[in-house]
Amino acid sequence: MLEPTHQADVVVVGAGVAGLSAAHRLTGQGVSTVVLEAAPTVGGRMATEKVDGFHLDLIGPLLPVSWPELRDAPGLDGLALRTFAPGVLLHSEGRHHRAGAPAGAGGTRGASHVVRALASAPRGVPGPWRPVPLPGRPGGPAGGLPGPFARGAGRQAAAYRGRVGTPLGTAVDQARLSAALARLAATPVTRLLARPELPAARALTLRGLPARTVDGFLRPLLAALLCDPDLITSSRCADLALRAFATGQLAVPEGGAEALPELLARTLPPGTVRTGVRATAVATNAVTTAEHGVFRCRAVLVATGARAAAALLPGLRVPDFHPVTVVHHAVDEPPATGAGLLLDADRGGPVAHTAVVSQVDPSRAPAGRALVSSTVLGPPPPDVDTAVRAHLARLYGAPTTRWETLAVHHTAEAVPVMRPPHDPRRPVRLLAGLYVCGDHRDTSTVQGALRSAHRAASAILADLGTNGSMHRADPLPTPRAA
Structure with a gap:
């Protein structure tokens, strides 16, 4: 037997980024809100495991700092982002090549000037990006990697004379790419x-x-x-991703991916979030839970992942998913790639991208040690750690046999697939009193989750027709002994 039911204006099912962000927008308008989460912690897929002082993300999303939602969403004022070095590092034919993006939307004219200036440049002389030899190779740097622009065009030309090209093509090709990214921005x-x-x-x-x-x-x-190795994603969503890359650096939350949802939960009114409460059924005016009875309300927002949402809302489409595997290694001597995000241009192994993430965010590793986090997209190979180690040895140009494996996190349903045609503004209002949000209703990103939360909260406020609270949220019901 259970205590009598307790009420709030809105019950949000799911304490991921979308549900917590929607709760912020609702409580900010004076609407009493309760967020129910089945798991013992908030965050959903944005989770971080702690092992021996290391902070290990389960998926490790890349966050472009240019996303306006990271600046404007209520509750994220105190979010600390740690940025990668500008652009990315590409590994190709045993060398590293630094590739950058235009600084902003105003770079189009400057990029077109570069095209004209390089039109007669010798083949192979680097343009806006410059190849960087691996440490220990002929011409390689003794310490950390130099910046994205070389000092001394003569030394550049001598270092790369005779090369057929880089992953970016010739200097003219590189400048054309720079102009294309600037136009996209x-x-x-x-x-x-x-x-x-x-x-x-x-x-x-x-x-x-x-x-x-x-x-x-x-x-x-x-x-x-996009976490999409085959690039089956809608070209519109791909353009949005490239635009975000072209207008700002990539970043990770300081302390781990969990820092973002934890900040949202911590800055909500006390008692708003209730973990360990599993919803079993929803209606327009109530949520039934497994252990805590029925929560009656004026509106229900389902903010879980796509599959859990479909279980509560029969008829809701469940998309396909991209699986993601993240392998974390502890090292005593970090590879000399600095804070760069390293991609494999040759696609010669299972690792899609890797980074010495403790160089980006020092809080993710204990003093004196470094954390290398590597992402495998698609189904992982049978012995994923062995395959990843072999690939990382080539990517970093350093032996990996002594690296300590801290964790291998495989998430089968990590990112909803966005095949064309894809509607990034899927309806969030199912009917008056019943709503749904999440990255499966928008783009399959943290930005999409935050944006869908905004749309759902706006729809709820419009339907309630009030900015004032009906009543305060009551305490969580507790089971009674039979």
């Missing part, structure tokens, strides 16, 4: 969403860029941003 989102829609892999071949530039840079970059 300057294009309004509404125009990107109005473009013809194709699978991203097909759309890349129609952009007028050399095949080497597409295969050596854009494919591995988009695979990392």
